[in-house]
Amino acid sequence: MYELLKHYNYWLYALLLALGLYGMMSKRNLMKKLIAMSIFQWAIIYYFISIGAKRGGNIPIFPEHGIENLTIRAQNYVNPLPHVLMLTAIVVAVATTGIALALLIKIWQNWNTLEEDEILEKMRNE
């Protein structure tokens, strides 16, 4: 049981991931789909951030002076690489949301609704 609960953060992310996927597949409102998509993306970003974290880890910055006397142990510092990667992934996520919102505005202008069923109905009638 302890083994399962030890990594409770990953369970939470898996739950978020499933929630996002469920929302994208089952919700008929496009705005809700977009929200679910953001949850999905953020679950992965949290997951990457957890990879780098360590219990009691310090920020990975060396002091400017006195490096000679310092013994550096990797386990004392968090791994910065996944965090740096996630900076890029956050930019990507923001850009995706931006494009999606722009598309939603255009959909609203053209069809006057954001419900998927109604749009499909209107498309069929044209």
Added chain:
Amino acid sequence: MNEQLPALVVIIPLLFSFLIYVMGFIERRMPYFLLLLSSALSTLFSWKLLIKVIKEGPLSYHIGGWEPPWGIEYRVDHLNGIVAFVVSLVAFLVILSFKERIEREVEPPRWSQLCALFSLQLCGLLGMTYTGDVFNLYVLLEIASFSAYSMVAIGKRGAEFSAFRYLIFGTIGACCYLLGVGHLYILTGSLNMADIVTLLKNLPDSSALRVGLCLLVIGIGIKMAFFPLHIWLPDAYSHAPSTVSAFLAPLSTKVAGYVLLRILFGIFNPSFPSEKVLLEALGWMSLAGAFFFSFMAIIQRELRRAFCYLLLSEISLLGMGVASGTLEGLRGAILHLINDIFMIGCLFTSLCAFIHQFEKEDLRYLEGLGILSPWVSLGFLMGGLSVIGIPPLCGFFSKWYLILGTIEGEKWHLLIGILVSSLINAILIFKVVEKIYLKHPHSVSLKNLPFAFLVSLLIFSVSLLVLGALASTIVKKVIDPWILTLGGF
């Protein structure tokens, strides 16, 4: 200059996309010519690079001077050398053809935006082929996808809805890929492909590794529109402006196909116990896909939708070559990837020219096209015959290798799949050819075919013959040296 080639091929379209957008404010016709220039420069440099790789072997470029396992590496070998060259060449040919089409289809303020997006798309696709870093690949994949979503949304009424669906699916794909990269990173601690290969050798098979591989394949599978993951493609490509579908259809799914090859054979290899199962599953999925798409292609009434399904069934053939897991099958898959970029490029450029002349997409208007517009008919004829694999054209040779591969691997269901789907595709193509050459033309108003379309279609038609003649050379000089560097064969 010569050492900087790998970066230049990718950076030029990126820088030009900004330049194109800014220049659009000054002179409206300028963006198109800048776009043409950027694709021509990329073609030239990627050709130089390909020649260099064939002569001297794979080369590695360190971005910003950082050493490979830490910094980003662009690694150009035989496979991505030729894929990048073919991608930029076909991009150039498509761009060459469609100046008049853009000007008629899209309103003037959008010209510069559309041209900038084309350039950005090219940058993403070329970057995906050259990069040797799995995370860099994710970023470039997203650059290519973003420009694709926006370009699709420029199309006719309803395009923005298809673009939104495309965006949702594309994001699921990219996120799955990213999650797979995360698994690989936890297991190996590296993002560099070459480094991962050496680290994976000492790693025991674990469920995390299997899940990581599956996530990578699912992510890329969505981007390349593999059988159950294809739902976004027909809508997005048939609502997009015709120029955009002519540009995206041959290139974006094929580059994703290249990434799949790189993951399955470059990073992992068929000797992994989990990959054997995965290849088996891929085989059955592409078999189902080949039947389903070929059938869907015949029953479409709109020409563009029919070609979209044709494109999907070609991708399923690529999947079958990969799934056979044999030397010949892999040869066939790579050759098919290269040929398919040209074949689909030829078909969609003809389609673009057809739409330009008739402003209609219904199959009925093809009747009598052979008399009304002989050059466009030639494009349809050559592209179509090549897709079904008539001997002197290039499609025959890749299908030949694919069939040899399935026989060598004793995958009889795949052999039947390739043959039957080719037969069903032949029905569609012969239906088109019959309408073009044997029916009397409708009395419709017909617009002139711009000279650029004629040049581009002629080059496409000739290149299908040339590629057929060069098939064995390509296999010997380019494909075999790459396969030799892989483990497991």
